[in-house]
Amino acid sequence: MKRDxxxxxDFPIQMTCWVPSSKxxxxxxxxxxxxxxxxxxxxxxxxxxxxxxxxxxDVFVVGNMEKHRAVSDPARPSRFYFVKFDASLIGSADNExxxxxxxxxxxxxxxxxxxxxxxxxxxxxxxxxxxxxxxEERAHRSMIKGLLMQACTRLVRHYATALSPEEWARSLxxxxxxxxxxxxxxxxxxxxxxxxxxxxxLSLSTSxxxxxxxxxxxxxxxxxxxxxxVHEAKKGLADPNLSITDIYLSCGxxxxxxxxxAFQQIVGLTPKAYRQYVMTK
DNA sequence: TGTCACTACACTTTGGCTTC
DNA sequence: GAAGCCAAAGTGTAGTGACA
Numbered sequence: 001m002k003r004d005x006x007x008x009x010d011f012p013i014q015m016t017c018w019v020p021s022s023k024x025x026x027x028x029x030x031x032x033x034x035x036x037x038x039x040x041x042x043x044x045x046x047x048x049x050x051x052x053x054x055x056x057x058d059v060f061v062v063g064n065m066e067k068h069r070a071v072s073d074p075a076r077p078s079r080f081y082f083v084k085f086d087a088s089l090i091g092s093a094d095n096e097x098x099x100x101x102x103x104x105x106x107x108x109x110x111x112x113x114x115x116x117x118x119x120x121x122x123x124x125x126x127x128x129x130x131x132x133x134x135x136e137e138r139a140h141r142s143m144i145k146g147l148l149m150q151a152c153t154r155l156v157r158h159y160a161t162a163l164s165p166e167e168w169a170r171s172l173x174x175x176x177x178x179x180x181x182x183x184x185x186x187x188x189x190x191x192x193x194x195x196x197x198x199x200x201x202l203s204l205s206t207s208x209x210x211x212x213x214x215x216x217x218x219x220x221x222x223x224x225x226x227x228x229x230v231h232e233a234k235k236g237l238a239d240p241n242l243s244i245t246d247i248y249l250s251c252g253x254x255x256x257x258x259x260x261x262a263f264q265q266i267v268g269l270t271p272k273a274y275r276q277y278v279m280t281k
Numbered sequence: 282t283g284t285c286a287c288t289a290c291a292c293t294t295t296g297g298c299t300t301c
Numbered sequence: 302g303a304a305g306c307c308a309a310a311g312t313g314t315a316g317t318g319a320c321a
Contacts, residue, residue, distance in 0.1 A: 207294090222313075
């Protein structure tokens with residue numbers, strides 16, 4: 001099934017049933033949060049430098065802008081439910097539910113093994129969301145939101161033991177504080193924005209903003225901004241009618257050299273090679 | 282149009298320190 | 302503990318040219 005990363009602003013949730021290729025694809029990422037549930041088969045799931053074996057029943061937690069990719073075992077291809085959603089969908093009700101998606105420490109384990117109670121419960125909830133999305137019965141959006149919040153609550157309870165209450169509260173507080181800056185970046189990535197602009201939106205110094213950003217997001221401002229721009233460029237490259245020049249200019253890159261370097265560094269392919277890769281899929 | 286290479290310079294990042 | 306200030310180091314970008 002084709003993966004489309006555009007979420008409906010009206011109801012920002014999307015679910016797909018996906019079979020990863022047996023060939024290792026380039027890393028991808030998105031602004032939305034994501035929960036994956038392996039229905040069957042085997043394979044591997046990669047997050048930057050982390051690698052997890054995949055079995056039926058496993059649950060995977062993907063934070064926003066977290067680079068990830070999956071590969072199927074050729075003999076036993078894996079099949080997943082993936083639900084993507086915007087933070088606004090559940091954050092407006094209870095910000096604490098977002099914390100498992102914001103944990104960026106190297107010790108964080110993205111996988112919840114299939115036999116664990118949290119994975120079993122989340123698997124049931126994912127089936128429920130899928131059925132609601134297929135049936136589209138009256139008030140299905142409320143039902144889906146409820147199921148998603150239950151799934152996030154299971155994640156919160158599962159991961160609660162990984163952090164002390166103080167660390168948990170600090171993580172949440174930092175995200176709340178940084179939230180206007182993240183909104184600003186996502187609204188203005190195509191402009192020539194700088195750290196000082198983000199600092200201004202938070203009424204903090206650039207130095208303090210840098211430290212806050214790094215602590216909360218696990219990476220620097222520039223890296224985060226470049227990832228968003230490359231992500232948008234990838235979407236543009238999927239359209240053969242757009243020239244590469246138009247694409248990089250519309251994504252906020254000031255010149256072709258900067259674009260090519262950033263794209264190759266993050267995706268591992270040149271823009272042209274990536275376009276060919278997408279067209280042959 | 283796409284890619285690569287180079288330089289100068291602006292900007293970001295980092296760490297230490299101070300203040301509140 | 303949170304936040305700001307500062308300076309040095311590191312990094313990225315703009316601009317340009319060459320080549321396929």
